[in-house]
Amino acid sequence: xxxxxxxxxxxxxxxxxxxxxxxxxxxxxxxxxxxxxxxxxxxxxxxxxxxxxxxxxxxxxxxxxxxxxxxxxxxxxxxxxxxxxxxxxxxxxxxxxxxxxxxxxxxxxxxxxxxxxxxxxxxxxxxxxxxxxxxxxxxxxxxxxxxxxxxxxxxxxxxxxxxxxxxxxxxxxxxxxxxxxxxxxxx
Amino acid sequence: xxxxxxxxxxxxxxxxxxxxxxxxxxxxxxxxxxxxxxxxxxxxxxxxxxxxxxxxxxxxxxxxxxxxxxxxxxxxxxxxxxxxxxxxxxxxxxxxxxxxxxxxxxxxxxxxxxxxxxxxxxxxxxxxxxxxxxxxxxxxxxxxxxxxxxxxxxxxxxxxxxxxxxxxxxxxxxxxxxxxxxxxxxxxxxxxxxxxxxxxxxxxxxxxxxxxxxxxxxxxxxxxxxxxxxxxxxxxxxxxxxxxxxxxxxxxxxxxxxxxxxxxxxxxxxxxxxxxxxxxxxxxxxxxxxx
Numbered sequence: 001x002x003x004x005x006x007x008x009x010x011x012x013x014x015x016x017x018x019x020x021x022x023x024x025x026x027x028x029x030x031x032x033x034x035x036x037x038x039x040x041x042x043x044x045x046x047x048x049x050x051x052x053x054x055x056x057x058x059x060x061x062x063x064x065x066x067x068x069x070x071x072x073x074x075x076x077x078x079x080x081x082x083x084x085x086x087x088x089x090x091x092x093x094x095x096x097x098x099x100x101x102x103x104x105x106x107x108x109x110x111x112x113x114x115x116x117x118x119x120x121x122x123x124x125x126x127x128x129x130x131x132x133x134x135x136x137x138x139x140x141x142x143x144x145x146x147x148x149x150x151x152x153x154x155x156x157x158x159x160x161x162x163x164x165x166x167x168x169x170x171x172x173x174x175x176x177x178x179x180x181x182x183x184x185x186x187x
Numbered sequence: 188x189x190x191x192x193x194x195x196x197x198x199x200x201x202x203x204x205x206x207x208x209x210x211x212x213x214x215x216x217x218x219x220x221x222x223x224x225x226x227x228x229x230x231x232x233x234x235x236x237x238x239x240x241x242x243x244x245x246x247x248x249x250x251x252x253x254x255x256x257x258x259x260x261x262x263x264x265x266x267x268x269x270x271x272x273x274x275x276x277x278x279x280x281x282x283x284x285x286x287x288x289x290x291x292x293x294x295x296x297x298x299x300x301x302x303x304x305x306x307x308x309x310x311x312x313x314x315x316x317x318x319x320x321x322x323x324x325x326x327x328x329x330x331x332x333x334x335x336x337x338x339x340x341x342x343x344x345x346x347x348x349x350x351x352x353x354x355x356x357x358x359x360x361x362x363x364x365x366x367x368x369x370x371x372x373x374x375x376x377x378x379x380x381x382x383x384x385x386x387x388x389x390x391x392x393x394x395x396x397x398x399x400x401x402x403x404x405x406x407x408x409x410x411x412x413x414x415x416x417x418x419x420x421x422x423x424x425x426x427x428x429x430x431x432x433x434x435x436x437x438x439x440x441x442x443x444x445x446x447x448x449x450x451x452x453x454x455x456x457x458x459x460x461x462x463x464x465x466x467x468x469x470x471x472x473x474x475x476x477x478x
Binding site: 052072090095 | 211221
């Protein structure tokens, strides 16, 4: 009898907290964000672009979670895309570039202006995960949040091998820029 | 009893930390199926055409060489001094499945015009297990045959070839192909570099493959058996290495034949690979984007 009372109480509390959580959830999501990887080598600059960046920011937990299917990256030259997928990123084995971390700067969603935002977390590409810190901007706009951020990635840090002989058309340091409008969601 | 306690504990835990219920986004692939890419590094594997298509708007330039037999030794710099059969070619992708090429080989001063049509693509999902490409070509020999004292017509100078590479990427590293091919020379004779000056039509089923030993380096091989009933025809054997440098593909190999296009690969004579009858050769491939 005692046990069932305890169970009942717990369930009530759990349900209550869940309902409260849903009512105040501050989650923003999108799956059509923009991401670019810019390679600036001495002889050649090019960028790989995708419009399939998927992201989530949860202001209740400060969780920030992003990923992109690297098969959607396009550089404008199909042969280069094929090389990128097969010889460098090995998208068969490692289809995603992903970042999961938390917002570590103060952010006021009610302040309708661009605010600096810092996140820290794990960036993973080519099967290698490293902690990074990124500074960008977050701008509330009605029911959505506009996020802009950029950072650099050293290919060697992620075991992405470049041709070592003869040509240096692919830069060791890649600049990553993202831009995404996240929309408030109840889910 | 223990089970109930554990359940209660979990519920209490979730009550205190309800945010744990909301995990990361589920990773979903946008591209779920696509053709196998880069079954071979270039449109040719050693000398044989491959199923590797050009995309629309891509221009592929290649220059291919084979030198003299290495059995000449150091005084001939292992065949390099004997000069090379050189073939240069341009091929342009009019669509993702269709390209047209033009080439010229110094051996027999042959111009060739070819087209490649990608009939079937091997899919990553396994939809089609192989890629199949159809490659018809016409060759025109332009040597001066005045010494023959015969009326050498334009038609006499023509040869026709059909090759149909059928390839499969067995794994990330291993790709294999078989290439049935048939060639007809309108006119043959001692003036041409064919094995048997009395045989006009040659056929064979070539075999080729590559094995990646590093992300951008592969060892390659080709074998074209002498299936035609003709004199002096021998086994064409080639082994090589492909190096992809981020823009260019270099292919270096040893092969038993000077031949650099389909018509001659199936019809010209070969050295004995196991008796020094092989020669050095290399191809340089470069792809351009023409808007």
